[in-house]
Amino acid sequence: MAARPRPGSDAGIPSAASGAGELFQYLRDGKPRTKAELAELSSLARSTITLRIDALLASGLLAPYGEAASTGGRPPQRFALNGAGHVVLGIDLGASHAAVAAVDLAGKVLEETSVASDIADGPSVVLDRVTDLAHELLQRIGLADDQVVGIGIGVPGPVEHSTGRPANPPIMPGWHEFDIPAHLSRTFPVPVLVDNDVNVMALGEHVTSWSGVDHLLYVKVATGIGAGIITNRRLTRGALGTAGDLGHVRVVDADDSVVCRCGNVGCLEALAAGPAVAARLRAAGLDIDSPQDVVDSVLRGDVAALQAVREAGRSIGSVLATCVSLLNPSVIVIGGSLSLAGEYLIAGVREVVYQRSLPLATSRLRIVAATTGDRAGILGAAALVLDEVLSPEAVDALVDRQRQPARASG
Amino acid sequence: MAARPRPGSDAGIPSAASGAGELFQYLRDGKPRTKAELAELSSLARSTITLRIDALLASGLLAPYGEAASTGGRPPQRFALNGAGHVVLGIDLGASHAAVAAVDLAGKVLEETSVASDIADGPSVVLDRVTDLAHELLQRIGLADDQVVGIGIGVPGPVEHSTGRPANPPIMPGWHEFDIPAHLSRTFPVPVLVDNDVNVMALGEHVTSWSGVDHLLYVKVATGIGAGIITNRRLTRGALGTAGDLGHVRVVDADDSVVCRCGNVGCLEALAAGPAVAARLRAAGLDIDSPQDVVDSVLRGDVAALQAVREAGRSIGSVLATCVSLLNPSVIVIGGSLSLAGEYLIAGVREVVYQRSLPLATSRLRIVAATTGDRAGILGAAALVLDEVLSPEAVDALVDRQRQPARASG
Numbered sequence: 001m002a003a004r005p006r007p008g009s010d011a012g013i014p015s016a017a018s019g020a021g022e023l024f025q026y027l028r029d030g031k032p033r034t035k036a037e038l039a040e041l042s043s044l045a046r047s048t049i050t051l052r053i054d055a056l057l058a059s060g061l062l063a064p065y066g067e068a069a070s071t072g073g074r075p076p077q078r079f080a081l082n083g084a085g086h087v088v089l090g091i092d093l094g095a096s097h098a099a100v101a102a103v104d105l106a107g108k109v110l111e112e113t114s115v116a117s118d119i120a121d122g123p124s125v126v127l128d129r130v131t132d133l134a135h136e137l138l139q140r141i142g143l144a145d146d147q148v149v150g151i152g153i154g155v156p157g158p159v160e161h162s163t164g165r166p167a168n169p170p171i172m173p174g175w176h177e178f179d180i181p182a183h184l185s186r187t188f189p190v191p192v193l194v195d196n197d198v199n200v201m202a203l204g205e206h207v208t209s210w211s212g213v214d215h216l217l218y219v220k221v222a223t224g225i226g227a228g229i230i231t232n233r234r235l236t237r238g239a240l241g242t243a244g245d246l247g248h249v250r251v252v253d254a255d256d257s258v259v260c261r262c263g264n265v266g267c268l269e270a271l272a273a274g275p276a277v278a279a280r281l282r283a284a285g286l287d288i289d290s291p292q293d294v295v296d297s298v299l300r301g302d303v304a305a306l307q308a309v310r311e312a313g314r315s316i317g318s319v320l321a322t323c324v325s326l327l328n329p330s331v332i333v334i335g336g337s338l339s340l341a342g343e344y345l346i347a348g349v350r351e352v353v354y355q356r357s358l359p360l361a362t363s364r365l366r367i368v369a370a371t372t373g374d375r376a377g378i379l380g381a382a383a384l385v386l387d388e389v390l391s392p393e394a395v396d397a398l399v400d401r402q403r404q405p406a407r408a409s410g
Numbered sequence: 411m412a413a414r415p416r417p418g419s420d421a422g423i424p425s426a427a428s429g430a431g432e433l434f435q436y437l438r439d440g441k442p443r444t445k446a447e448l449a450e451l452s453s454l455a456r457s458t459i460t461l462r463i464d465a466l467l468a469s470g471l472l473a474p475y476g477e478a479a480s481t482g483g484r485p486p487q488r489f490a491l492n493g494a495g496h497v498v499l500g501i502d503l504g505a506s507h508a509a510v511a512a513v514d515l516a517g518k519v520l521e522e523t524s525v526a527s528d529i530a531d532g533p534s535v536v537l538d539r540v541t542d543l544a545h546e547l548l549q550r551i552g553l554a555d556d557q558v559v560g561i562g563i564g565v566p567g568p569v570e571h572s573t574g575r576p577a578n579p580p581i582m583p584g585w586h587e588f589d590i591p592a593h594l595s596r597t598f599p600v601p602v603l604v605d606n607d608v609n610v611m612a613l614g615e616h617v618t619s620w621s622g623v624d625h626l627l628y629v630k631v632a633t634g635i636g637a638g639i640i641t642n643r644r645l646t647r648g649a650l651g652t653a654g655d656l657g658h659v660r661v662v663d664a665d666d667s668v669v670c671r672c673g674n675v676g677c678l679e680a681l682a683a684g685p686a687v688a689a690r691l692r693a694a695g696l697d698i699d700s701p702q703d704v705v706d707s708v709l710r711g712d713v714a715a716l717q718a719v720r721e722a723g724r725s726i727g728s729v730l731a732t733c734v735s736l737l738n739p740s741v742i743v744i745g746g747s748l749s750l751a752g753e754y755l756i757a758g759v760r761e762v763v764y765q766r767s768l769p770l771a772t773s774r775l776r777i778v779a780a781t782t783g784d785r786a787g788i789l790g791a792a793a794l795v796l797d798e799v800l801s802p803e804a805v806d807a808l809v810d811r812q813r814q815p816a817r818a819s820g
Contacts, residue, residue, distance in 0.1 A: 019429070158770075215649045227736065231646045238641075238738025239625045242771045249732045250766055252662050252676075262768065266662075322659045322732045326637070328648025356660055358672065360568075361652045 021395030030106030092377025154200030202228025204380030313348020335370030431805030502787025564610030612638025614790030723758020745780030
């Protein structure tokens with residue numbers, strides 16, 4: 001049981017609005033609601049609701065919203081999250097691109113942009129580039145820097161989530177242990193949360209297409225293979241943040257002559273990631289240079305390419321069958337560049353997962369293609385930081401600050 | 411994001427003690443603390459702490475506890491969880507035994523008992539037997555029925571946790587969809603939480619020996635093989651409650667001539683569970699009837715038995731290697747009857763897990779034998795219900811009830 005510390009008022013009397021953050025959670029979806037509806041949802045007394053709503057209105061997080069239908073008399077007032085005025089930045093850094101979005105507090109993208117950007121340019125260059133992009137975005141939608149309340153950022157490598165520092169990222173030279181939050185905070189002094197791209201994409205798919213689902217597995221099939229795991233509606237990072245690292249799991253009945261770059265044989269990545277499929281097709285005489293060529297060949301209907309992608313799907317499926325038995329998710333989302341090859345990859349995954357799992361575990365399991373495409377990164381990065389800045393604790397702290405405007409920092 | 415409904419006061423003014431349940435979480439370990447220490451831990455104002463402590467004292471959950479050392483003047487009062495007066499029952503039902511424990515609110519076992527009991531006697535007979543055992547226990551420690559505030563119960567089969575009903579349990583004839591909470595509530599009208607034995611044992615190991623660990627995998631190796639998964643300090647049950655069902659995962663390089671009772675080949679259970687090991691030794695000419703005979707042979711030092719158990723460990727390890735890559739736990743606990751064969755089983759597990767995992771995922775991984783033995787069930791069952799009845803919401807509700815003694819039910 002983790003006791004949860006929370007910032008409290010030190011004004012001498014307990015804050016009547018303490019708990020406003022909890023009430024606010026019912027309004028995070030952006031839908032307007034009356035006090036009666038909130039009382040129904042929260043089981044709180046009407047008087048308590050009134051106090052908390054007043055506090056949230058004063059904080060600027062909530063605003064009155066039109067009027068509800070009424071059976072007579074004065075129509076009841078509705079309230080909704082005040083999307084205007086505050087945004088978070090969702091940032092997606094890839095090996096060769098940088099994307100930035102300004103996202104309102106209800107998770108709606110207001111404006112976004114993406115540029116070619118080599119991650120190997122190093123952290124200072126890349127992060128300053130991103131900051132410039134952010135300024136441009138904000139200008140376009142008429143917002144000032146101080147209206148940014150948080151930044152979420154996904155990077156293409158392992159990250160120590162608690163500190164926001166990459167940890168020995170193989171394709172990010174110069175980024176090892178770089179303090180990303182400190183650098184971005186020089187321009188935007190707000191909470192900055194960093195995670196690896198797969199976790200961020202898992203969040204992006206979850207909030208966009210599967211927000212009602214408690215247990216979801218997102219699998220990225222690209223240069224490598226990795227998974228983002230959502231259990232009990234939360235991202236699971238594991239003890240050292242390596243959860244979901246499926247690239248070097250041994251595949252059942254794998255061809256042992258394929259040696260992986262990790263030194264083991266039979267690794268999933270050495271059989272089913274983009275470069276492995278490309279290499280196999282090249283060896284068969286096809287004119288294939290890159291994983292993108294594989295996708296193009298599949299889309300052209302090249303039979304050898306179709307077969308190779310489907311076989312990669314089977315290898316991935318044999319590993320996911322174990323994941324299904326272990327975690328019993330309701331949804332597996334397949335994303336990453338190789339998933340652009342269409343249904344062939346997923347057909348291979350489905351074939352083996354359904355063959356190798358007990359009926360109950362797959363009775364309601366859906367295995368689907370990612371829907372957010374290359375926007376999963378910015379959407380997930382925004383969701384990462386929204387969960388932080390709109391948490392009950394963070395909202396309570398904001399409300400408390402608004403109630404004590406005369407106090408200096410303390 | 412799951413908004414969390416909470417029961418609230420309807421007394422017309424917001425409860426000053428609302429939040430008492432949250433403060434109480436800092437005292438759940440049973441250690442006495444001063445108001446100053448609680449202010450330090452919680453970041454709450456001293457005046458808020460005082461109000462909440464008063465509410466908790468009135469509820470009977472907290473009691474004054476001696477005096478702390480002081481640098482002079484009146485020594486500060488300390489407060490601690492009031493273990494006396496309230497207990498939960500932890501119940502562990504196996505195929506052939508029933509165990510009951512009375513556990514105080516700090517998780518300490520006050521009294522326990524275990525009897526031979528055939529689960530096939532059916533739910534009414536078995537649950538009435540358990541109720542009788544509970545009455546005996548309570549009498550021995552001088553408590554009345556109404557001092558029981560919750561019941562946790564583990565059963566040897568799949569359960570729909572939200573309703574407490576077994577779901578097609580293979581070795582529990584007559585229990586399918588039986589409403590266990592309703593039956594027990596006739597005698598003890600308190601919250602009754604039901605889960606399968608492996609989940610309950612995972613909780614028991616976690617609270618007893620690994621309470622500081624966020625990510626733990628408990629693996630029971632007995633007649634079947636299953637896992638209880640703790641991620642982010644919470645039990646993960648999956649979408650349909652089948653999470654951890656590892657018995658029918660296909661083992662890498664398995665002998666395909668072994669057909670499992672599920673109809674597939676190469677299943678972990680068909681290779682490494684107790685009956686499979688016993689059958690293999692019997693086929694080799696040993697006088698082995700049961701898994702217990704396997705354990706006895708190992709403890710006698712029979713080389714064929716040692717080898718067979720170690721080989722079973724390797725098969726289990728090959729499946730757990732994938733689980734380690736997926737979940738990155740810090741601890742794997744091996745329990746169940748076959749684990750009583752000592753280090754041979756675990757040695758086989760370690761051999762393959764360390765061989766087949768990336769260095770980072772295993773750099774701090776410990777693979778250990780269960781320490782709670784046949785008490786994991788009662789300890790975990792008690793922990794299951796303590797988490798419920800001592801949650802912030804439940805404590806707030808209790809405090810609110812105490813503040814409105816004149817109100818009728820409503």
